[in-house]
Structure formats: C-alpha cells, structure tokens
Amino acid sequence: MSSTQPAHVVIIGAGPSGSLAAALLNKQGINATIIEKSIFPRFSIGESLLPACMESLKKADMFDAVNAAGFQFKNGAAFHASGKYTEFDFTDKYTAGEGTTFQVQRGHFDKLLADCAEQQGVTIRYEHEVKNIDVDRDKPLLTILDKNKNSYEIEADFILDASGFGRVLPRLLGLEEPSTLPPRRAIFTHIEDNITALHYDRNKILVSIHPDDSKVWYWLIPFSNGTCSFGVVGEPEFFANYPDDHLEALKQLVSEEHNLAALLAQASYPNPCSSIMGYSANVTKLFDRNYALLGNAGEFLDPVFSSGVTIAMKSAELATNLLIKQFNNETVNWQTEYSDTLMTGVNAFRCYVEGWYTGEFQDVVLHENPNPKIKQMICSILAGYAWDETNPFVAEPARRLKVVAELCKS
Ligand SMILES: Cc1cc2nc3c(=O)[nH]c(=O)nc-3n(C[C@H](O)[C@H](O)[C@H](O)COP(=O)(O)OP(=O)(O)OC[C@H]3O[C@@H](n4cnc5c(N)ncnc54)[C@H](O)[C@@H]3O)c2cc1C
Numbered sequence: 001m002s003s004t005q006p007a008h009v010v011i012i013g014a015g016p017s018g019s020l021a022a023a024l025l026n027k028q029g030i031n032a033t034i035i036e037k038s039i040f041p042r043f044s045i046g047e048s049l050l051p052a053c054m055e056s057l058k059k060a061d062m063f064d065a066v067n068a069a070g071f072q073f074k075n076g077a078a079f080h081a082s083g084k085y086t087e088f089d090f091t092d093k094y095t096a097g098e099g100t101t102f103q104v105q106r107g108h109f110d111k112l113l114a115d116c117a118e119q120q121g122v123t124i125r126y127e128h129e130v131k132n133i134d135v136d137r138d139k140p141l142l143t144i145l146d147k148n149k150n151s152y153e154i155e156a157d158f159i160l161d162a163s164g165f166g167r168v169l170p171r172l173l174g175l176e177e178p179s180t181l182p183p184r185r186a187i188f189t190h191i192e193d194n195i196t197a198l199h200y201d202r203n204k205i206l207v208s209i210h211p212d213d214s215k216v217w218y219w220l221i222p223f224s225n226g227t228c229s230f231g232v233v234g235e236p237e238f239f240a241n242y243p244d245d246h247l248e249a250l251k252q253l254v255s256e257e258h259n260l261a262a263l264l265a266q267a268s269y270p271n272p273c274s275s276i277m278g279y280s281a282n283v284t285k286l287f288d289r290n291y292a293l294l295g296n297a298g299e300f301l302d303p304v305f306s307s308g309v310t311i312a313m314k315s316a317e318l319a320t321n322l323l324i325k326q327f328n329n330e331t332v333n334w335q336t337e338y339s340d341t342l343m344t345g346v347n348a349f350r351c352y353v354e355g356w357y358t359g360e361f362q363d364v365v366l367h368e369n370p371n372p373k374i375k376q377m378i379c380s381i382l383a384g385y386a387w388d389e390t391n392p393f394v395a396e397p398a399r400r401l402k403v404v405a406e407l408c409k410s
Pocket of ligand 1: 166168
C-alpha cells in the first residue's frame with residue numbers, strides 16, 4: 001500500500017459517527033479534526049445499542065473502553081402486545097459476530113467515544129459551531145464560530161458531516177428530501193423504575209404495543225443504575241387525545257398498557273419529559289467530490305429497532321475506508337462502495353420498519369411458535385447485522401417478510 005498523503009479531514013459533530021470516523025482515519029495516519037458545537041457530556045436520544053455496532057467499536061479500538069464503562073448489559077429484545085410476550089436472544093442469530101451489547105446514557109457514552117478518539121490523537125474543538133460551508137471550491141471552506149463568537153475559516157481536503165439531527169450540509173446545500181415514512185412523534189423521559197417483578201429481564205429492551213392502536217408503541221430501556229429510558233411513539237394526531245403536559249400524557253399511556261402499568265406501578269418520574277417530532281429524514285445524495293454525510297446527517301428511519309447508532313457507525317466505517325483509499329490514490333467509487341452499500345442495510349431496516357407499522361412484522365416478532373432458522377435470521381436483523389447479504393432477510397427483505405407474515409397468519 002502506498003503511503004498516506006498529507007490530508008486534513010474536518011468532521012462536523014462528535015456523536016458516535018463523528019468520533020468513530022475520526023479514530024478510524026487517525027489509525028491510518030490521516031489527520032482529522034472534529035468541530036463540535038456542544039460541550040460534552042450532552043444529552044442525546046438513542047440509548048439502546050445493537051450488537052453489530054460492537055464490531056465497529058472494535059475496529060476503532062474503543063471496544064474495551066465501552067466494555068469497562070459499567071453500562072447496562074443487553075442481550076436481546078422483548079416484545080409485548082395484549083398478553084402476548086416474545087423474546088429474541090441476540091446470541092442466537094444467523095450472522096457471526098458479537099451477540100451482546102449495552103444500553104447507554106448517551107451523554108456518558110458519546111463522551112467516552114470522543115475521549116477515546118482524543119486519546120488516540122484526534123483533535124476535538126468543543127463549543128465551535130460550523131455555520132457555513134463552501135463546497136464549490138477545489139478545497140471546501142468551513143466558516144466556524146468559536147465559543148467566544150469569533151468567526152474563523154478552515155480549508156479542508158474533505159468534510160465528513162456527522163452532525164446528526166443538526167444536518168448541517170443537507171440544510172446548507174438543500175439536500176433534504178421528505179422521508180418515505182410519515183411523521184411520528186416521541187415523548188420520553190428517564191424514570192426511576194423501581195421494578196421488582198422477578199420475570200422482568202433488565203438485559204433486554206422491552207417494546208410494547210398500545211392495546212387500541214398497533215401503530216403506537218412504548219420503549220423501556222433499562223440502565224445499570226436502576227433508572228430506565230421510557231418513551232412512547234405515535235403519529236401526531238394520536239397524542240391530540242392526551243394531556244398537553246407530556247408527563248401527564250406519558251402516565252396516562254402507561255395506565256392503558258396493563259403489562260407496563262404493573263411493571264411500573266412503583267416507578268417515579270423525577271425528570272422533565274421531552275418530545276421530538278418528524279425525526280425521519282432523507283437526502284438527495286450522501287456524498288459529492290469533497291464531502292460525505294454520515295449517520296443521521298444522511299438518513300434517519302425510525303427508532304423502533306434501535307438501529308440509529310449502528311447505522312451511524314457503519315456509515316463511518318464505510319466512508320473512512322473509501323477516504324483512506326482515495327488519499328492513497330486508489331480508485332474508489334463512492335456511489336457503489338459508500339451510498340449503495342450503506343443503503344443495503346438501511347433499506348433492509350426500512351422494510352421491517354414499514355412492516356412494523358402495517359402490522360405484518362409485529363405478527364412475525366410476536367409469533368409464539370416460530371421456525372427456529374427463520375427466527376435466527378430475523379434475530380440477525382434485530383441485532384443490527386443488516387448488511388449480511390447471505391441472510392435472505394437482508395437480500396430480499398420485502399419478499400421474505402411477505403412470505404413469513406403469511407405463514408404467521410396461518
Ligand atoms: C425517539 C428516538 C429514539 C431513538 N432511539 C435509538 C436507540 O434506542 N438506539 C439507537 O441506536 N438509535 C436511536 N435513535 C437514533 C439515534 O439518536 C441517532 O441515530 C444517533 O444519535 C446518530 O448518531 P450521529 O453520530 O449521526 O449523530 P449525533 O449523535 O446526533 O451527533 C451529532 C453531533 O453533531 C453536533 N452538531 C450538530 N450541528 C453542529 C454544527 N453546526 N457544528 C458543530 N457540531 C454540530 C451535535 O452537537 C452532536 O453532538 C433514536 C432516535 C429518536 C428520534
């Protein structure tokens with residue numbers, strides 16, 4: 001391999017995709033600077049990880065630090081709807097690779113990854129905000145505001161936009177496109193769960209479906225300190241029948257789902273409740289000659305399968321692999337090797353997200369007597385291995401889902 005040419009990559013945002021991308025470039029001797037508008041730790045939604053992202057963390061030499069951090073162990077997902085309860089154990093999956101992961105307070109997790117990147121040699125400028133970017137020049141020019149409101153410019157060889165819901169380049173360049181998914185809203189908080197039920201498995205995310213509206217679902221994501229992230233997702237109109245006060249609405253929704261009501265009978269709600277709406281996003285393109293979009297800055301689907309951080313890390317892996325080759329004067333094809341490859345997994349997830357809201361995929365995951373082989377293949381998807389095209393449920397998601405949903409009905 002030829003030696004790495006001097007190159008300077010600017011990464012916008014120190015979330016999981018930004019820190020991972022910076023670390024992966026730094027490992028190959030490519031200088032990467034992260035511009036991050038917040039000071040860490042800062043809150044972020046997206047607390048249940050999937051095992052596939054542990055593979056990405058290994059590549060960035062962050063796996064050991066995450067393992068040692070004391071986060072809540074996670075080995076699967078549980079689903080509940082009107083008395084039916086099913087579990088997926090991620091270690092019993094079709095694709096090889098890590099079968100367990102963690103549920104994490106993102107403030108702590110994102111700071112840990114960013115600190116790892118810094119320790120490896122990456123520069124992070126906290127409280128610096130990217131305000132403008134000119135990509136029409138040979139080398140793109142970023143205008144940045146530092147914490148004292150002083151403006152300065154950086155000329156980069158390449159920009160990786162890892163700005164998450166900030167979506168810096170899509171906004172500045174008009175790349176935003178409506179999502180194929182309808183707008184949904186989530187209301188959520190952190191609770192002290194005080195769960196004593198012996199059957200409750202803290203090692204799994206619990207996804208529960210509202211008894212009267214199967215398009216409405218709840219997440220219960222336990223942490224290692226006796227608290228849980230708890231939230232409800234539904235179409236905006238659904239919430240019109242609930243109190244304006246988010247916390248009151250959440251409590252009413254708990255009372256309507258009997259399993260959750262019993263589990264959370266002793267819970268306390270000491271924290272404010274937040275709401276986020278219309279988070280699904282799409283873009284017209286994921287790259288151009290001097291930039292690429294990572295993670296949520298590109299595409300965001302839906303929280304139901306906790307796929308956001310896994311997709312963010314996968315995008316960082318794919319884009320940095322190409323960038324390293326490009327800086328080594330190797331021929332690269334961003335369309336096939338980045339965009340198309342990334343979208344293989346994103347589109348597999350999209351198919352199951354759509355199937356979740358039509359009810360087809362709910363029937364599949366709630367089936368109480370599944371074929372073990374099929375369950376392993378579905379388990380792989382739920383564990384985040386959505387890029388393994390040897391899995392028929394990745395290679396042909398729509399057809400496979402239709403067939404298996406029919407089988408579940410009979
Ligand atoms: C309701 C809901 C629930 C979710 N639950 C899950 C889940 O359980 N599991 C999961 O994996 N995912 C979940 N997600 C998705 C998850 O939140 C995101 O996919 C993930 O955080 C994306 O990571 P990222 O690195 O792309 O961006 P982020 O983690 O959002 O990081 C972006 C960073 O960029 C910085 N930034 C933004 N603008 C600028 C600027 N102009 N200049 C400098 N810095 C900037 C921000 O401060 C931020 O630190 C959920 C999403 C929603 C909406």
